[in-house]
Each structure stands twice: as structure tokens, then as C-alpha cells.
Amino acid sequence: MLPNGLVADLRARKAPAIARAISLVENGRTGFESLLSILHPELGHARRIGITGPPGAGKSTLTEQLVRRYREAGFTVAVVAVDPTSPFTGGALLGDRIRMESVALDPGVFIRSMATRGSLGGLATSTREVCDVLDAAGFDRILIETVGVGQSELDVARSADSTVLVLVPESGDGIQTLKAGIMEIGDLFVVNKADRPGADRLRQELEITLGIRAGQTFRHVPAHHGPRAGRTPPAGPSEPAGWLPPVLATIAARGEGVPELVAALDGHAAYLERSGGLDQRRRQRLYQRTREVVERAARQWIWQDTQAESLIRDRLDGLAAGRANPYEVAAEVLEGLKQGSRV
Amino acid sequence: MLPNGLVADLRARKAPAIARAISLVENGRTGFESLLSILHPELGHARRIGITGPPGAGKSTLTEQLVRRYREAGFTVAVVAVDPTSPFTGGALLGDRIRMESVALDPGVFIRSMATRGSLGGLATSTREVCDVLDAAGFDRILIETVGVGQSELDVARSADSTVLVLVPESGDGIQTLKAGIMEIGDLFVVNKADRPGADRLRQELEITLGIRAGQTFRHVPAHHGPRAGRTPPAGPSEPAGWLPPVLATIAARGEGVPELVAALDGHAAYLERSGGLDQRRRQRLYQRTREVVERAARQWIWQDTQAESLIRDRLDGLAAGRANPYEVAAEVLEGLKQGSRV
Numbered sequence: 001m002l003p004n005g006l007v008a009d010l011r012a013r014k015a016p017a018i019a020r021a022i023s024l025v026e027n028g029r030t031g032f033e034s035l036l037s038i039l040h041p042e043l044g045h046a047r048r049i050g051i052t053g054p055p056g057a058g059k060s061t062l063t064e065q066l067v068r069r070y071r072e073a074g075f076t077v078a079v080v081a082v083d084p085t086s087p088f089t090g091g092a093l094l095g096d097r098i099r100m101e102s103v104a105l106d107p108g109v110f111i112r113s114m115a116t117r118g119s120l121g122g123l124a125t126s127t128r129e130v131c132d133v134l135d136a137a138g139f140d141r142i143l144i145e146t147v148g149v150g151q152s153e154l155d156v157a158r159s160a161d162s163t164v165l166v167l168v169p170e171s172g173d174g175i176q177t178l179k180a181g182i183m184e185i186g187d188l189f190v191v192n193k194a195d196r197p198g199a200d201r202l203r204q205e206l207e208i209t210l211g212i213r214a215g216q217t218f219r220h221v222p223a224h225h226g227p228r229a230g231r232t233p234p235a236g237p238s239e240p241a242g243w244l245p246p247v248l249a250t251i252a253a254r255g256e257g258v259p260e261l262v263a264a265l266d267g268h269a270a271y272l273e274r275s276g277g278l279d280q281r282r283r284q285r286l287y288q289r290t291r292e293v294v295e296r297a298a299r300q301w302i303w304q305d306t307q308a309e310s311l312i313r314d315r316l317d318g319l320a321a322g323r324a325n326p327y328e329v330a331a332e333v334l335e336g337l338k339q340g341s342r343v
Numbered sequence: 344m345l346p347n348g349l350v351a352d353l354r355a356r357k358a359p360a361i362a363r364a365i366s367l368v369e370n371g372r373t374g375f376e377s378l379l380s381i382l383h384p385e386l387g388h389a390r391r392i393g394i395t396g397p398p399g400a401g402k403s404t405l406t407e408q409l410v411r412r413y414r415e416a417g418f419t420v421a422v423v424a425v426d427p428t429s430p431f432t433g434g435a436l437l438g439d440r441i442r443m444e445s446v447a448l449d450p451g452v453f454i455r456s457m458a459t460r461g462s463l464g465g466l467a468t469s470t471r472e473v474c475d476v477l478d479a480a481g482f483d484r485i486l487i488e489t490v491g492v493g494q495s496e497l498d499v500a501r502s503a504d505s506t507v508l509v510l511v512p513e514s515g516d517g518i519q520t521l522k523a524g525i526m527e528i529g530d531l532f533v534v535n536k537a538d539r540p541g542a543d544r545l546r547q548e549l550e551i552t553l554g555i556r557a558g559q560t561f562r563h564v565p566a567h568h569g570p571r572a573g574r575t576p577p578a579g580p581s582e583p584a585g586w587l588p589p590v591l592a593t594i595a596a597r598g599e600g601v602p603e604l605v606a607a608l609d610g611h612a613a614y615l616e617r618s619g620g621l622d623q624r625r626r627q628r629l630y631q632r633t634r635e636v637v638e639r640a641a642r643q644w645i646w647q648d649t650q651a652e653s654l655i656r657d658r659l660d661g662l663a664a665g666r667a668n669p670y671e672v673a674a675e676v677l678e679g680l681k682q683g684s685r686v
Contacts, residue, residue, distance in 0.1 A: 033670040041665030054397065056513075170513055279663075286662045286669065290655050291646075293673035298641055301677060303634075312633050319629045320622075322384030326629065327376040330636035334644060337680075 002031045007038055013076070013137045018110055021137075025129045026114060033293075036129055039136035044282065046078075046135040047269055050160030051145045052185075057166045058192040062252040062261075063145045067103045069262050075140035078110045080130055082123065082146040082156055110134065124155035125292045128285070131159075158185055159285060161278060162268045164261070166190045167206075169198035186245055187268050190261060194249035206247045243271050308333045345374045350381055356419070356480045358453065364480075365455055368472045376636075379472055382479035387625065389421075389478040390612055393503030394488045395528075400509045401535040405595040405604075406488045410446045412605050418483035421453040423473055425466065425489040425499055453477065467498035468635040471628070474502075501528055502628060504621060505611045507604070509533045510549075512541035529588055530611050533604060537592035549590045586614050651676045 009017030024032045049066075051059050063079060070077045103109045112134075114127055127144065134142050146156045157163045165186030189210070191203050246264050250257030272278035302308050311333060318324035352360030368375045392409075394402050406422060413420045446452045455477075457470055470487065477485050489499045500506045508529030532553070534546050589607050593600030615621035645651050654676060661667035 037668045037670045040668035040670075043665075283659065283663050287655060287659060290658075290662065290669040290672050293669045294645065294651060294655075294676045295642060297673050297677045298645060298680065299638060301681065302637065302641060308637060312630060312637075315633075316626065316630055319633065320626050322386075325380045325383035326633040326636045327380045327383075329633050330640050333637045334640045337641065338644065 002035055007035070010039075010133070010137050011042075013139070015107070015110065018133065018137050019112075021133045022112055022130050025133055026126055028126075032129075036132060039132060042136045043132055044135070046131075046139050046142045047162070048131055048135075048142045048144060048160040049265060050157035050163040051143060051166060052157040052163065053166035053190075054168075056170075057168045058252045059145050059166050062164075062166055062190065062192060062250065062258070063143050064103060065252050065255050065258045066141075066143060066262065067109055068255075069258055070141050071103070071106060071108055073262075076108045076138065077141045077143065078131075078134040078137075078139040079112065079143045079145065080127060080134070081111070081113045082127055082144070110137075110139065122292070122296070124159060125289070125296060127156050128159050128289060159288075161272060161281060162187045162265055164188045164190055164265070166192050167202060168193045169196045169202050187243065188261070188264050189245055189247045190250050190257075191247065192250050192252050194257065195251055199249065203247050203249060210245050210247065243268065243275075243277075302333075302337065306333075306337065308336070311336075345378055345381075350378070353382075353476070353480050354385075356482070358450070361453055361476065361480050362455075364476045365473050368476055369457060369469055371469075375472075379475060382475060385479045386475055387478070389474070389482050389485045390505070391474055391478075391485045391487060391503040392608060393500035393506035394486060394509060395500040395506065396509035396533075397511075399513075400511045401595045402488050402509050405507075405509055405533065405535060405593060405601070406486050407446055408595050408598050408601045409484075409486060409605065410452055411598075412601055413484050414446070414449060414451055416605075419451045419481065420484045420486065421474075421477040421480075421482040422455065422486045422488065423470060423477070424454070424456045425470055425487070453480075453482065465635070465639070467502060468632070468639065470499050471502050471632060502631075504615060504624060505530045505608055507531045507533055507608070509535050510545060511536045512539045512545050530586065531604070531607050532588055532590045533593050533600075534590065535593050535595050537600065538594055542592065546590050546592060553588055553590065586611065586618075586620075645676075645680065649676075649680065651679070654679075 003020065006017055006021060010021050021035060023029075024035060051063055051066075053059055060081070063081075067077045067079060104111055112130065114123075114130060131142050131144065144156060144160055157165075163186055165188070167189065169191065189206050191199050191206070193199070194203075246267075248257055248261055248264060250261060252258065269278075272281065312329060315324050315329045319326065319329065346363065349360055349364060353364050364378060366372075367378060394406055394409075396402055403424070406424075410420045410422060447454055455473065457466075457473060474485050474487065487499060487503055500508075506529055508531070510532065512534070532549050534542050534549070536542070537546075589610075591600055591604055591607060593604060595601065612621075615624065655672060658667050658672045662669065662672065
């Protein structure tokens with residue numbers, strides 16, 4: 001079923017094979033599940049790093065800088081950039097990717113943009129599957145860059161081993177929103193464009209918020225005692241029970257603060273390994289993934305292999321006229337499914 | 344099954360009944376589908392208006408201003424504010440709502456915050472169902488305010504009859520992102536905080552982008568011929584085949600530009616009615632809703648009434664060790680479902 005030699009070429013990290021495998025997976029074409037099944041036992045080599053934040057925070061520039069640093073250290077790097085989709089065209093905007101040209105020609109670097117998809121599958125699931133392909137291809141680091149602050153985007157970021165939340169001084173205005181929606185998914189926080197006014201204030205606000213949160217969550221961390229910028233949290237036998245997310249300052253356009261971010265990411269990876277958090281995250285991910293695959297398969301079954309779709313279309317006039325309602329039509333469909341009705 | 348007198352009190356627009364009905368629906372408690380089934384034939388009175396945009400764009404302030412205007416015109420108004428959820432606490436941030444205090448005591452106004460939910464149901468579906476409750480309660484206008492630019496948030500906004508995309512001059516930086524992700528869901532565009540530097544530039548950029556888009560989509564609209572700010576598009580026999588989204592300027596904090604926005608919204612409603620777009624949108628919504636209800640019911644069936652969940656947990660060690668993979672486990676679950684396996 002799978003194209004000849006695809007798996008072997010993928011393991012050899014040949015770019016055309018990687019691109020082909022990703023397309024297969026991203027579009028859910030015949031054989032994609034066999035491919036992922038074959039690759040499954042080989043996963044776990046790559047360190048997956050999510051980079052998220054509001055539009056205009058400089059995520060792409062920061063990602064590019066991280067790629068350079070990792071390359072200098074001898075690691076291979078894959079970048080998965082999740083772009084917002086136009087609901088009309090279904091296409092992804094690749095503009096930001098152009099800025100990564102400086103690293104795009106390096107054979108140790110693979111860059112892929114992904115479009116948000118509405119229907120079968122879902123963005124988070126297919127992004128994770130694409131990362132699996134890259135993991136199996138042997139990349140040492142996978143950087144997952146997601147624009148936006150929405151729910152599906154958070155899901156994507158959360159599926160990484162470490163998640164970096166990138167903010168800019170202008171984000172300070174929305175800090176109340178951020179507190180609830182985003183503060184809790186970042187393992188590391190970056191205030192980018194740190195030479196702009198308001199950067200120090202934002203960093204302080206972040207640290208206070210994180211300090212409070214840590215104080216409530218982990219008894220050993222004194223409240224209001226946030227970590228200091230540019231430093232990884234203290235390690236060793238006296239360290240607190242939890243991870244205290246560091247707040248770093250960067251000027252990504254000039255590469256400033258990026259070595260510190262790399263060090264902080266190493267610190268988080270070490271923490272995860274030490275604490276058993278990595279195994280736990282990956283186990284949780286597997287559980288979640290399996291549930292998602294079940295749901296996707298169920299949707300596919302319902303809409304493609306049963307009469308559900310045409311039954312709804314048949315009832316649409318009645319629905320519009322108020323003679324029928326979505327709940328009784330759905331109940332009818334479900335009854336059919338439970339009785340194993342198929343085409 | 345339903346609380347005594349709930350439907351009657353809801354139809355009489357009694358606030359406690361509305362709140363109770365919404366809670367029932369939002370939490371998917373027993374009887375919520377019966378309630379929605381009963382209300383279904385009564386829907387279609389309210390005009391549903393989505394208000395979306397990035398954090399800090401002033402959506403709440405603008406919403407409050409719209410509420411005041413509609414109240415002055417004698418309309419009853421419901422506000423559904425979709426707040427981002429903290430993945431840890433599960434709660435919604437209600438801070439913004441406090442600012443609506445000036446209208447919150449008016450018995451002709453009903454304000455409800457909704458939390459983003461991850462599991463069963465999904466945010467978009469349950470927001471739509473809450474709007475149905477408010478529609479059945481007889482509100483003339485339902486304002487659906489959604490923070491963020493994510494996929495689920497877009498889905499929420501898209502389920503309105505008219506969607507207002509609110510931007511601020513600072514959004515200009517992200518305009519490339521906006522072009523692809525957001526431009527195409529707005530029926531009306533608002534540049535809020537229009538007294539700030541960059542407001543004119545943003546408006547021009549929006550108009551050019553919209554002009555180009557319209558030029559490509561509708562043959563009768565000359566390319567690069569964007570609508571002018573503060574004015575609704577021309578109506579009448581010579582109007583183009585499609586809707587040309589107007590770009591308006593507001594200073595919501597001072598109420599400036601709000602009457603023009605109300606007029607533009609009326610213009611869009613009239614356009615929808617004239618063109619048959621309203622029926623089409625509502626039909627499409629019913630079709631989509633029924634599909635969502637089927638999927639929700641299917642998920643509920645799979646995870647609550649079958650052995651799927653415990654089967655996955657049983658396989659988790661094998662999955663983690665690479666002996667099993669998510670796809671074969673999912674296939675096993677699906678096979679069971681198709682054969683009508685139940686507890």
C-alpha cells in the first residue's frame with residue numbers, strides 16, 4: 001500500500017521522503033495509518049518544543065534563531081509551522097516561512113507549514129502525527145510554531161514536551177485575558193522585543209502571576225517568589241516539587257537572549273527526565289492520541305460508511321420548517337449506528 | 344424531566360428561568376436536549392451578531408455600546424461572552440464582564456459568560472445552543488462576543504447572522520496573518536481606538552485587501568475598489584452580486600462610530616434578507632448543528648456506554664512500550680462499535 005522504499009528513505013532522513021510521508025499523513029490518504037503504525041515503535045528520540053503566542057510576537061524570528069543555535073550545537077531540527085487557515089480558500093499563509101530562508105537550505109533542517117483543517121481529523125491530531133513522522137525520521141529537535149491563542153492552537157502547543165509562550169510588551173494590555181487562557185500552558189515564558197517600552201513591566205507581571213500560581217499549586221514554593229529573568233530555575237536536591245516557569249527576555253531579531261532560552265529549554269528537559277514528567281507526558285499523549293484516532297475513525301465511519309449524511313439532508317426541509325429538530329434527527333442516526341446499520 | 348414551568352418562564356423572558364435553561368444546556372445536564380427540541384420551532388426571531396477580534400481590541404466596550412444603542416431603539420438584547428478557559432482550572436475569566444455593569448441591571452438585557460470546554464460537546468456547538476435558548480426567550484438581538492483568533496473561536500463567530508471583526512491600530516503588525524485567518528469571516532470590519540496612530544493605515548490596508556478579495560470572488564466588483572469607512576455599501580438594483588464588507592472606524596470608549604456600526608449591521612441584515620442569504624445561512628447552520636449533535640451523541644455513546652475507554656487504558660502499557668500502536672487499538676475499538684457492542 002505504501003510507496004516503495006518510503007519508510008527506508010524516511011529513516012534515512014531524505015527530504016523528498018519526509019515531505020511525501022507528511023503529505024500522506026496530513027491529508028489522511030490511504031496508507032497513512034499503516035505508515036504511522038510502522039513508525040510508532042521508533043518514536044521518542046526527538047525533543048518536541050512548542051512555540052506559541054499572539055500574532056506579531058515574533059515567533060517565527062525566535063524559531064529561526066533557535067534553529068540556528070541547535071544547528072551550531074550539531075542537532076538536526078524540524079520546524080512545523082501551524083498557520084491559520086482561510087475558511088474560504090482552505091489554504092495556509094506561507095509568508096512568515098520566507099523569513100526562515102536563511103536556514104531552509106541547510107539539509108539538517110526541515111521546515112513544514114500546516115494548514116488548519118476543519119473537517120475530519122482536526123488540527124491538533126494531525127500536527128502530532130506529522131511530528132511523529134519527523135521524530136521517526138530522526139530529527140533531534142522538533143519546533144512546533146503555532147500562531148494564535150485559540151483552543152485548538154493551545155491543544156497543539158500542549159502536545160509538546162516543552163512549551164514556550166512568546167509575548168511582546170504590547171501583550172501587557174491583554175494580561176488579564178492571558179492569565180486565564182495562556183499562563184498555564186507555558187513551561188517557559190519569553191518577553192520578546194524586550195527593548196520596547198513596557199517589557200520590564202510585562203516581565204514583572206508575568207513573574208508575579210507565575211509566582212502566585214506556583215505558590216498555590218506547590219507548597220514548597222513561596223508565594224510571590226517568581227523566577228528571575230534569563231535564568232533557569234534552581235536544580236538539585238533542594239528544588240521545589242514543581243517546575244517554576246522562567247520568564248526570559250529576548251530580542252529575537254538580533255539573537256539576544258536566545259542562548260539563555262536554549263539553556264532554559266535544556267533545563268526543562270532535564271527537569272522532565274528527572275521528575276518522571278517526560279514519561280508521564282508521553283503516556284498521557286498516547287492515551288489522548290488513541291482517543292482522538294478512535295473519534296476520527298468513528299466520524300469517518302459515520303459520515304462515509306453509513307446513511308447518516310443523506311438522512312440529515314432528507315430531513316433538512318423539516319428542520320428548517322420547525323417540523324423536525326436536530327436532536328430527534330440525531331437520535332435517529334444514533335439508533336441506526338448502535339444497531340450496526342451500514343450501507 | 345424538565346423543571347416545572349421552565350419553558351413557560353423562559354418564553355416570558357424571566358431572568359432566573361433563562362439562567363437555569365442556559366446552565367442546563369451549557370452543562371449538558373439531563374433534559375437539555377428535550378428543552379432544545381421544544382424550543383426549536385420557535386427559533387429565528389433574534390438577529391445574531393458575532394463580535395470577534397484579538398485580545399485588547401475593545402470588543403467588550405464595543406459590545407456594551409451596541410447594547411446601549413439597541414436598548415435606546417427599544418430592542419431587548421442578550422450578550423453571550425465566550426471567555427478563554429484556563430486548561431487547569433476549567434473556569435472562565437469574568438473580569439471583562441464587570442465593565443458591562445452599566446447595562447447589566449437593565450431587565451431588557453441579559454449577559455452570560457461561557458467557558459471554553461474541551462470534552463464533550465465543544466464550544467461552538469454549546470454556544471449555538473445557548474443562543475437558541477436566548478432566541479426562544481424572545482430577545483431581539485443576540486451579541487456573541489468571542490475573544491481570540493483561534494479555530495474554535497472562528498467557528499463561534501461564523502455561526503452568527505452577521506460577524507463584526509474588531510481590530511485596533513496595533514493589529515496592523517499582524518495584518519499578514521489576519522489576511523489569511525480572519526479577513527474572510529468578517530461581514531463588517533471595525534477599526535476601534537481609531538484615534539490612535541496607525542488607524543488610517545490599517546483601514547486602508549483592510550480596504551485594499553477586501554477590495555482585492557471581492558474583486559476575485561465577485562465579477563461585478565472592480566478590484567481594489569474597497570468600501571469607504573463609516574458607510575454601508577450601496578444597495579439597490581445596481582448593487583454587486585455579493586456583499587462588500589464595510590470598514591468602520593470607532594472609538595468605543597466614547598461611543599464614537601457606534602451609530603454607524605448599528606446602521607451597517609442593519610444594512611447587512613437587509614442584504615441577507617434581500618439576497619436570501621439569511622435563509623441559506625440558517626439552513627446551513629441547521630445542517631451543521633445536526634451533524635454536531637450526531638458527533639456529540641456518538642462520542643457520548645463511545646466513551647460512556649461502551650468498553651472503549653477501558654480497552655484503551657488496558658492497552659496503555661503496550662502502547663508506551665511500542666508493542667501496540669494507537670491505530671490498531673482504535674481499529675479494535677471501531678470494530679466493536681460496528682458490531683453494536685455495548686456494556
